[in-house]
Amino acid sequence: MLLRGRPRRGREAHAAAGGDPGDGADPLDAAQERRVRAVLALGGVPQSDLPDGVQQVRLRLLERAAGGREAPRDVSAWAAVVASNLAMDWHRAKRRQERLGERLAALRQPAHPSGEDSSVLSVAVAQGLDELPDAQRQVVVLRFYADLPVRSIAEQLGVPEGTVKSRLHTAVRALRARLHEDEVV
Structure with missing residues (x-):
């Protein structure tokens, strides 16, 4: 996987050196994970769902690498955007569930x-x-x-x-x- 842009450290350096996404290396370093958690939390995702959100970001980065696509120039910024999109998706799903609940409740009312x-x-x-x-x-x-x-x-x-x-x-x-x-x- 090719990484360009700012110098990489840790896992990013491993990936930039041609590290295999399937070798068990975490695609997000600790600072990036904290940033993703913060974006999700500020986006209104509950604490209990934050680990799932972080895993989704990791999964999308690994899927991108496994698909042969070039890594984002700034993995941290890319991960933050993905986290923001996940927060919006979470809100949409929540609203959909609420509307469905209202409809089901209306069906139950005689x-x-x-x-x-x-x-x-x-x-x-x-x-x-x-x-x-x-x-x-x-x-x-x-x-x-x-x-x-x-x-x-x-x-x-x-x-x-x-x-x-x-x-x-x-x-x-x-x-x-x-x-x-x-x-x-």
Whole structure:
């Protein structure tokens, strides 16, 4: 792995000298690890999740090296940017979980005094989801339960946006037909 820029010390010197990423050497030195922890903590990541965040940064650096890509010019700055991105990802995931929790709580609240109608609807939707092909079920869950936009779903699945839209349309149509067939709606 090639390292350029400022002089390297310790593990960086080992990597610059052609050290193998699989040889057990830690790609982050102690100062870089402290910086990553600080960026994660200042980004709002809880103390209990900091070790996982540091490991994610290490993993991304090792993946970069294993993929044959050149090491960043300034490993410390690169690690800080990755840590900042991880903190944003953590917040997004937390918001998604909160929204999902709110939606699930709303499903549990009876729409009518008996609550029977909403629970019947929930069961029918769950059964309908189970009957969908995997690709359709996946986009429905990502769109309506994980609250991801179509563009993000397409990027994550590696398919065109039009494919995601088509799968959503087909799945919703099938679910709607099933609910009418079962006389739930």
